[in-house]
Amino acid sequence: MNRRIVLSLVLSGLCLLAAAAGILESDAADVFLEATRPDFQKIPLGVVSIENNGGPDWLGGRLEEVLKKDVKRSLVFELMDLPSLGIKVRDVGNGYGNGSKAVFKQAAENGVSVLVWGKAGLKKGEKEDDVNMEGFVYDSGSDEIVGGKRYAGSPSVVRLMAHRFADELVFRYTGEPGIARTKIAYVSAHGAARELFVMDYDGYDARQLTADGFLNLMPRWSPDRRFLVFTAYRDRNTQDIDMIELATGKRWTLVSYGGLNITPALSPDGNFLAFASSHEGNSELYRLDTRTKAVQRLTTNPAGELSPSWSPTGRELAFVSDRGGGPQVFLMSSDGSNVRRLTFEGDYNAAPAWSPRGNWIAYVCRTPRKEYKLCVISPDGQKRMQLTTGGGIDDSPSWSPDGRHLAFSSTADGKSHIYMIDADGKDLERLTFEGSHNSAPSWSPAS
Amino acid sequence: MGTPCFKIAMALVASVALMGVSGCSKKSVQSGGDTQSSRQGSAAKSGSTEGSKSGVGNFPDTSMQSEGSGLRGLDKNPSEEHVASGFGASPAGASAGMGGSLLAKADPSDAASRQLDEMRAEQAASASAGLRDVYFGYDSWTISEDQRQALTRDADWMKTNPVAMVKVEGHCDERGTTAYNLVLGEKRAKAVRNFLVELGISANRLSVVSYGKERPSCAEHAESCYQQNRRGHLVVKSGK
Numbered sequence: 001m002n003r004r005i006v007l008s009l010v011l012s013g014l015c016l017l018a019a020a021a022g023i024l025e026s027d028a029a030d031v032f033l034e035a036t037r038p039d040f041q042k043i044p045l046g047v048v049s050i051e052n053n054g055g056p057d058w059l060g061g062r063l064e065e066v067l068k069k070d071v072k073r074s075l076v077f078e079l080m081d082l083p084s085l086g087i088k089v090r091d092v093g094n095g096y097g098n099g100s101k102a103v104f105k106q107a108a109e110n111g112v113s114v115l116v117w118g119k120a121g122l123k124k125g126e127k128e129d130d131v132n133m134e135g136f137v138y139d140s141g142s143d144e145i146v147g148g149k150r151y152a153g154s155p156s157v158v159r160l161m162a163h164r165f166a167d168e169l170v171f172r173y174t175g176e177p178g179i180a181r182t183k184i185a186y187v188s189a190h191g192a193a194r195e196l197f198v199m200d201y202d203g204y205d206a207r208q209l210t211a212d213g214f215l216n217l218m219p220r221w222s223p224d225r226r227f228l229v230f231t232a233y234r235d236r237n238t239q240d241i242d243m244i245e246l247a248t249g250k251r252w253t254l255v256s257y258g259g260l261n262i263t264p265a266l267s268p269d270g271n272f273l274a275f276a277s278s279h280e281g282n283s284e285l286y287r288l289d290t291r292t293k294a295v296q297r298l299t300t301n302p303a304g305e306l307s308p309s310w311s312p313t314g315r316e317l318a319f320v321s322d323r324g325g326g327p328q329v330f331l332m333s334s335d336g337s338n339v340r341r342l343t344f345e346g347d348y349n350a351a352p353a354w355s356p357r358g359n360w361i362a363y364v365c366r367t368p369r370k371e372y373k374l375c376v377i378s379p380d381g382q383k384r385m386q387l388t389t390g391g392g393i394d395d396s397p398s399w400s401p402d403g404r405h406l407a408f409s410s411t412a413d414g415k416s417h418i419y420m421i422d423a424d425g426k427d428l429e430r431l432t433f434e435g436s437h438n439s440a441p442s443w444s445p446a447s
Numbered sequence: 448m449g450t451p452c453f454k455i456a457m458a459l460v461a462s463v464a465l466m467g468v469s470g471c472s473k474k475s476v477q478s479g480g481d482t483q484s485s486r487q488g489s490a491a492k493s494g495s496t497e498g499s500k501s502g503v504g505n506f507p508d509t510s511m512q513s514e515g516s517g518l519r520g521l522d523k524n525p526s527e528e529h530v531a532s533g534f535g536a537s538p539a540g541a542s543a544g545m546g547g548s549l550l551a552k553a554d555p556s557d558a559a560s561r562q563l564d565e566m567r568a569e570q571a572a573s574a575s576a577g578l579r580d581v582y583f584g585y586d587s588w589t590i591s592e593d594q595r596q597a598l599t600r601d602a603d604w605m606k607t608n609p610v611a612m613v614k615v616e617g618h619c620d621e622r623g624t625t626a627y628n629l630v631l632g633e634k635r636a637k638a639v640r641n642f643l644v645e646l647g648i649s650a651n652r653l654s655v656v657s658y659g660k661e662r663p664s665c666a667e668h669a670e671s672c673y674q675q676n677r678r679g680h681l682v683v684k685s686g687k
Contacts (some may be wrong), residue, residue: 132527137521145523146521146523147520147521147523147525148521148522148523148525149522149525149528150525150526150527150528151527151528151530152527152529152530153529153530153531154531156532157531157532160530160532161530164518164528164530167518168518168520171518171520172520172521177517177518178518192662193559211559212559212562213562213563214559214562215658215662217625217629217661218625218626223509223511224509224511227509235562235565236562236565236566236656237614237654238656243506243507243509245507252504252505252506252507253504253506254503254504254506255502255503255504256503256504257502258502260629260630262629262630266509268511270508270509270510270511271509273509278630278633279502283633288503290506290508290509290510291508291510295502295503304630304634306626306627306629307624307626307627320626320627326586327624348586348623350623350626350627351625351626351627364624370622372622372623393621393622393623395625396626411668440625447517
């Protein structure tokens with residue numbers, strides 16, 4: 001009996017020591033460590049090659065490069081380095097020759113679950129010479145070529161072909177649409193003005209949407225990706241909430257009260273526009289029914305309320321209120337009831353963004369050293385994690401539709417640029433390299 | 448949640464709130480007092496005029512339309528899909544109605560050049576009036592003792608120029624979020640306006656607008672610049 005007691009005491013003592021050692025070894029005082037488990041194991045995928053079959057020199061390589069980056073960013077696949085596994089990268093043709101069988105065998109032996117390859121070439125057209133791309137997918141689990149895709153289009157949409165193929169791969173293996181074809185709307189300086197821009201999710205092909213010459217801020221997507229809502233300064237002296245149709249450039253004014261009209265956000269079903277307006281005193285939250293045009297006031301606090309962010313079900317809103325003195329993140333039902341405070345650490349927590357998966361709310365947290373960083377918190381407030389560190393001012397987190405990435409702005413490199421980061425703080429990638437005051441990114445829904 | 452940490456945090460928040468409020472209890476206004484005068488007699492805004500809908504315009508339906516993902520899946524015998532860059536809801540394989548054009552080009556509107564002209568006129572009028580800006584502390588919208596002198600001079604100028612209309616712009620330094628800085632900028636502008644009203648200026652001569660941190664007067668990442676940007680900037684409105 002005594003020995004068992006002693007033994008258990010010793011064991012628990014050792015456990016405590018081990019735990020304490022673990023805590024002491026943790027790094028970076030201002031990064032909150034937390035174990036994040038992936039939803040599932042990443043699927044090992046190798047891109048053999050996209051061979052040039054008569055098209056311009058850059059064609060195959062470009063498709064391959066874009067495809068590989070898309071695959072890697074999806075966080076669904078583990079992009080395997082085939083040459084390092086001893087798999088010879090060669091033209092496997094359409095997959096039915098002996099050479100390709102050997103490659104498949106090697107892949108299976110090296111734990112590569114999915115092999116992708118393709119070819120691309122020129123397609124003679126009436127007006128313009130289109131390019132075409134053919135992609136093939138081999139699955140080692142079922143030991144068969146499970147299918148492929150064929151695309152054709154102008155050389156200007158080559159990146160989009162690769163994006164499309166990557167999304168098909170994600171769709172095949174997860175049932176989700178993939179994010180390679182998504183866009184990011186944002187604000188950029190144009191002279192002294194701020195105008196709206198849209199770019200591909202990987203930072204390419206930026207297009208300017210407005211040219212009003214003053215301030216257009218904080219764009220947000222409609223759920224069908226056709227429109228952006230945003231704050232537009234009319235005559236420099238008042239703000240409206242406007243909507244722009246991307247395909248045509250047509251504009252509508254949705255809200256034009258006096259005072260501030262800011263932080264518009266359409267609900268996931270597109271039926272409501274939540275926004276902040278100070279026309280009745282100080283900044284309060286309102287909900288506009290986009291079908292009936294009826295406006296309902298949601299908050300009646302003498303403090304300032306702003307920055308509504310819808311939960312993925314549309315039943316709740318996260319928002320900012322400074323009723324406690326400085327800005328903090330609160331939650332409430334989408335009719336304004338059941339208000340409760342979410343953030344309690346730090347004296348400045350703002351810009352909430354509710355993940356499409358519902359499990360995290362990203363926001364800007366100010367550290368004790370007065371740095372503005374990105375944090376995530378669970379909707380029950382129990383788990384909290386700081387995602388970014390360093391001296392730059394981070395702002396405006398926006399989730400990818402798969403809930404695995406955040407876009408945000410940061411002045412870490414001197415000027416404000418747009419970055420993306422995984423939801424666990426890894427794989428920081430800069431997206432904008434030109435212009436200045438690149439800010440307020442809004443990640444489109446998937447298509 | 449009654450943990451000691453929570454109680455300490457709430458106590459800290461409460462004391463910060465008290466500190467913030469005490470300095471501006473007389474001069475600033477949390478709510479009320481911001482009536483129609485703040486709309487500065489602007490022309491009727493667009494949108495319907497029905498009661499609860501005033502200030503809200505007409506616009507297309509944004510309700511989610513049921514829409515496939517546009518992905519067709521892998522095919523053992525795939526047919527060729529035409530890829531065209533389009534925005535919004537165009538499904539996969541849609542023929543190139545848009546061809547190579549991706550978005551409507553953003554044509555510079557007439558508004559842009561008109562804005563510039565108006566801004567120049569305002570700058571000229573304000574410069575000749577010699578109106579002084581008001582500066583604020585970090586996170587703060589209270590008007591400190593040393594700023595009251597500048598505002599008193601501005602009030603005197605307005606009294607000797609009784610037709611002049613003045614706009615107060617609220618600005619912030621680059622720190623903090625874009626959105627909250629718009630609210631902070633408005634608090635600053637309103638604090639200035641309310642102080643001028645206390646000094647006897649008629650409220651309908653004063654309008655406020657917040658630019659947050661979007662129109663800074665300097666760009667350096669240093670306190671010397673931050674201080675300059677945390678300001679209420681007075682502008683003589685040209686024309687009306």
